[in-house]
Amino acid sequence: MLKTAAANPFALMVNPEVVLQAVERSERLARLSSRICRPLDKPLIPKTDEAGVALYDDAIESDEDAV
Template structure:
């Protein structure tokens, strides 16, 4: 009877972690769960940038700013 009240109180379970592990091993509901290991962060995805995109970026970076052109025209 005391085991029942122990399992009903989550704070009491922290005092007896071995009982928690044993209860998990005996649990039918936990054993029926489907599990799989997902490791999406093992290898970071580094996007491959095409040379066309790099050429466009260089062209945009090399061009003068539009804001500067507008400011020069208004002065």
């Protein structure tokens, strides 16, 4: 069934068990080396200095030339 299902991606979504069985039996996939790249799992979001941001906001809001 996998030979005919491979031509139709929607058939693969309907019967994922067949796909998983084929992946487990695949010699080519078993020979692949793998590695885990943990830094890509979570993006680094820099922390901001909230007091500095508040001072900057106040300076921008009080600047009459900016309007």
